[in-house]
Amino acid sequence: MPKNIENKIKVYFKDNKVLSRDQLICELRKDFPSWSSNTINTYLYKLKKKDIINNITRGVYTLENERVFGPKTDSRLKKIATKIHKNYPFINYCVWNTSWLNDFMLHQPFKQFTVIEVEKSAVEQVFVNLSYDFKNVYLNPDSLFFERYISTMEDAIIIKNLHSESPTMKLNNIVVPMLEKILVDMLIDEDLFSAQQGELDYIFKSAYKKYTINESKMKRYASRRNRETELEKRINIVLAK
Incomplete structure (x- = not known):
């Protein structure tokens, strides 16, 4: 996994407590335009495994040190x-x-x-x-x-x-x-x-x-x-x- 991806991820969340999966993918494509969808999915999986990002609900991510209010939407x-x-x-x-x-x-x-x-x-x-x-x-x-x-x-x-x-x-x-x-x-x-x-x-x-x-x-x-x-x-x- 590229060394600078973790720093990039932190920049993405600088002004946002949460980001949707689509938002994260959009930002990653800007910085890594050569990556395929499979490559992005692989890195997102690795980032979750390393607790760099976490799911607060399906398709919504936050940084590992953020405890974000994510109530259920009926x-x-x-x-x-x-x-x-x-x-x-x-x-x-x-x-x-x-x-x-x-x-x-x-x-x-x-x-x-x-x-x-x-x-x-x-x-x-x-x-x-x-x-x-x-x-x-x-x-x-x-x-x-x-x-x-x-x-x-x-x-x-x-x-x-x-x-x-x-x-x-x-x-x-x-x-x-x-x-x-x-x-x-x-x-x-x-x-x-x-x-x-x-x-x-x-x-x-x-x-x-x-x-x-x-x-x-x-x-x-x-x-x-x-x-x-x-x-x-x-x-x-x-x-x-």
Whole structure:
């Protein structure tokens, strides 16, 4: 195996926590254009055997020293993401489910929500489009509406504005929020994250224990949402325990 391939691999992951198999192959072809598909597959296998790269899920890789948050994406999320991408291929968005936070909590919430975040210019169109195929779809509900209706509903779909430069990643061909984004959002959206508010310290501590957290990325996003000071205090409290 060429000596410089390991250095190349580290460069590929410099700005990305995870890369799909197709992304890795694309980068390798740029640096090693003479390699055949079989050669690339052989080297990917060897890199996995040496623990240079690891699978966090099928067809998705990370570096050996990264513990990346890679939640399961169910068929409903895949259907929603496929529909958004098909109808609006150039917009920024991400999809996820609040049940992803259950692994970080002591007490398991009875309710869960599917969350779709879409750039502001397209959020109305996506809301109308998805309302044809799914029930209980709500666009940017306010606190009163959330408390009266959504909080008692089974698996409502909530569509929100996606803030610029939100940390996201592609997982199984679906754009999802990074854990860093979700942690910051919990400090802001007390309606959506009402079930988590009493366990914020525990959730942050669990997240740091289980996964590699990119604090600089998280702080940049928190700064854009005017929560950098609050995030800093939360990190200090959690890490001091």
